[in-house]
Amino acid sequence: MSNFHPKKTIVWIQGITCNGDSHSFFNYSSMKSFANNFEIIYHPLLLTDYNLEEILTSRDKYDYLIIEGSFTKVRDYVDRCGYSFEELVENLSKRVDYIICAGTCASFGGIFRERDKINITGGLFSGDKEGGYWSKNKKVINIPGCPIHPRWLVDTLLILKDEKKLLLDEFLRPKEVFSYFVHHGCLRNEYFEWKIDTKNFGEKEGCLFYEQGCRGPMTHANCNKILWNEVSSKTRAGSPCLGCTEPDFPRTSVYETKTRMSLPAVPYGISKRAYYTVTGVAKSFRVDRLEQKLIEEKR
């Protein structure tokens, strides 16, 4: 196997997964540019020049190891062509510069962790607790999301390739993406400001936070900045944000807002006193324009 690749090299492996992160990546809209910068040496869903066996028995170094799906050391949970997931990870993680945990499952354990919270985890985290498959590994970057957004992945790879500064937050998520909240850029913001709930699903008007369980104000991600599939987002299509980039995903009781003494949870980083005061004031006014349909048929 030749050791010379003019482009940065990627090996992509899977733990316990629905393949959703791979399929989300296949939607990337500048794939030619991606191919110009990177070469996928191995991907389980693609016919690559090398098979898994050849990759594992080679001694080549690669630039990036992308891991999709939850981590486990239990052999019965994952068997890839006769190799356990642990064998794959141990073999490859030492031969790469960076390990990208792609998606919420690889980052925190995600939806599969619900089955066995001890043996199914993320790379460096189990839910929001430190210590997953590894207790320490300096090569890891987490890019959660169920699924991952193709741009979160490729932008991170490009920043690494160009040796630009990549700042990470406490969960090792790139700050460029995860300093934003899903709430930022949501078209329903004005209804949020004036505390006007949507009456039902299937309407353009109203905020999904107060009754429908929207997690937008406490979920780190730039979904409403860069949009999904370049055209929309959950909240733009009238579905509440499910908080899928956070370590506590999946939460229970989705589609309803848990309240305490009829008060909803507070947006991230805002004090209860400040938030409830503003809420009280906003609620005491009636804004006629916001009570009407966005587009009225009669003038």
Place this chain on the structure above:
Amino acid sequence: MITPRVCGICSHSHVNATILAIEDCYKNLGIDLKLTNKAKYIRELVLNAEKIQNHIKWFYFLILPELFKINKAKFAQTEAFKDKEWFEAQNALSSILKMGAIFSGQWPHGSYAMSGGVTCDPLESDILNAKNYLFEVKEFCEERLYGCSIDEFLELDNIFDLIDGNSTLDLAVTFMKESGFDKIGKSYDRFISFGDHKGVNEPVKALKTRLFKTDIKFVEESLKNSFFDSSEKGFTYSKSAVYKDKFYEVGPLARLMISKDPMIRDCHRRCTDSVITRIIARVKEIAMLLKRSENILENIDIGEKSLTAPKYMPKDISSQGVGVVEAARGTLIHKIWVEEGKIVKFDIIPPTVWNLGNGTPLNPAIAQKAIIGLSSIEEADFVFKSFDICSVCTTQ
């Protein structure tokens, strides 16, 4: 929220199946949720986008690379991450998902449907935008895949008439015929489909070309020979879906045999249920789904309500329901049991367990039967790929 995550490539089929199962719970209690046409249309559009994406991805990411392995010169224009046509195909599948995402918010893993309708409330300009993406994909299919207009292609009742070497489908069909692929990959010639596709809105099974009425209550999930049944004697993780104890093929070939599609019936007359017929059927379905989606976008009335249901499942209802969707690879069934507002049991029968299954040498399942007696692992691999056997489906 949970069920789309069953599968990253068919997530919206799972959303739909679950919602249909919940709506069936209401129906079994005598509550008619009266969906508007708009809601039904949007659900179908989102599903069509997912299916078209599936079909294009399968043809360009799995089938053509296999043909490329056999004849590098002939299929060189479609190498992944290298060649123009592969990039065009990748662009087409992401464009059709844009069409869907206008209504579903995202793909994969949107949560666009709720009991009683859909969550989005599109504008005329959203419909126009969707039409633009559809147009782009149509153009790719006409120029590259079919070598003629979608309308012309749909008129054809003999695929072999079309062949003039101008399109990628021509190239593949000619090559597969020359390579004897019309003689391999045959199974029982027994098909089943549960409706909601062109011309057929009810469950039907077919023994070769003869059609019979079918009832979903005879569908069973068999654990025979699987590790779930016995960890010592089992040899597979695949369950099986059987109809009255028999294996049936599901998927585009089954759907088109049952809807008496002239082109596929003609192809079946010449090549029966071989690999070549199965592949042509799936590629043909792309054109049908594009045409159908175009009609929906013409006819959708955005003035109708998106959703007409009670918002939550009443806390005290107890019921059960079944949701059936014809997903890209075939019939997907969700069954749900609800007690006092809580789901107490949930069962999923995905397409691959119909086609893969847990057969034995004496009674092989669909795909097993199709590979028995082949001359090489490569041939068997190709036949497997013609069914698009899906590991995620199998392990759900």
